Amino acid sequence: MGHGKCLYASMYGIAYRSDLDTFPTPGLLGYWPDTVLANKNSAYTFRNSSGTSLITEKLKKAAEYVGLSHKGIHDIGSSWFGPAHLIIKLSSMAVVLSKYLRVYMFGPGSFCRCATCTELPLECTWGSGPYAGTILLYAQELAINQIWDKNQYDSLNKVNVDASTTTDESVCANLHLHVFHGSDRFSKFEFVDGRYKEFNMTGLKLSKARDFAIFLALKSSGQGIGEQEVSARYSIGGDGSLANVCKMDADISSL
Structure with a gap:
């Protein structure tokens, strides 16, 4: 050992x-x-x-x-x-x-x-x-x-580990998100209860911590609607890579 x-x-x-x-x-x-x-x-x-x-x-x-x-x-x-x-x-x-x-x-x-x-x-x-x-x-x-x-x-002045999934903070300003107890989106309890099955993802901005978390959870579980539209907007291919979401949102905002 x-x-x-x-x-x-x-x-x-x-x-x-x-x-x-x-x-x-x-x-x-x-x-x-x-x-x-x-x-x-x-x-x-x-x-x-x-x-x-x-x-x-x-x-x-x-x-x-x-x-x-x-x-x-x-x-x-x-x-x-x-x-x-x-x-x-x-x-x-x-x-x-x-x-x-x-x-x-x-x-x-x-x-x-x-x-x-x-x-x-x-x-x-x-x-x-x-x-x-x-x-x-x-x-x-x-x-x-x-x-x-x-x-x-x-x-350690910045909370970039175990950051919350309920904020609009930039997901790329953090290293890691933690779904804490609560009912605010993104909530693991609401997710387990099936409350997001009909959630429309088309308006999500994946550079935000909250939107990133819900997209990742719903895409991986086949829940929600509009996943294909979001994936196309961010050029998320078969490998599921989300590496460029922050750069793409910055580029879109500059248009």
């Missing part, structure tokens, strides 16, 4: 770790970061006005318990993009740490799992305190604290 990890790291210079409900964008083409990029505004710790929360304190103590450093870096998104050897290292650490956190924070005898409880304490539900459903985010936080320093964290 160790040999395999070294082989993968040598074969690929850049790697991505991401959730399934995401879309890569044309902005990825030719982009070669020399450090790990991630969204630092995920807000899963629900900190109060003083900047602290039960979650942040639990995670700091969890790191201390196993002798890891915690630099106070919280609320990091679930997607990472950067040098392959660092992404592999972070991913391996997160897998191990998630097993540890499942016992330390949510195992028998822990604050969130008492012997006489019939349901989760309010402090251990989403939005109120440590929540077992987001243990991956917690494990990734401990891992990223071993890789990043404060300068790297401070340098």
Whole structure:
């Protein structure tokens, strides 16, 4: 296994770790970061006005318990993009740490799992305190604290990883879109419920994050109407390439 990890790291210079409900964008083409990029505004710790929360304190103590450093870096998104050897290292650490956190924070005898409880304490539900459903985010936080320093964290002023699919922001100003919870277009819940089956795509401008996401989702699933017209307008051929959508929209706007 160790040999395999070294082989993968040598074969690929850049790697991505991401959730399934995401879309890569044309902005990825030719982009070669020399450090790990991630969204630092995920807000899963629900900190109060003083900047602290039960979650942040639990995670700091969890790191201390196993002798890891915690630099106070919280609320990091679930997607990472950067040098392959660092992404592999972070991913391996997160897998191990998630097993540890499942016992330390949510195992028998822990604050969130008492012997006489019939349901989760309010402090251990989403939005109120440590929540077992987001243990991956917690494990990734401990891992990223071993890789990043404060300068790297401070340098990430732009949210170009895990960007939203509900905005008119340029899709090519971002590297990667993440479909978050919600009903605003593009919504994964509306998509699963079949609400976009009759959606007319002909007015979509694919250089916009929202329109890019809905086109990609509907085209790949055979939903919606007007796909052929949009594909013809952007010269999207049999290979499905969307690499030139930003340039083409810029050219169209200049006419």
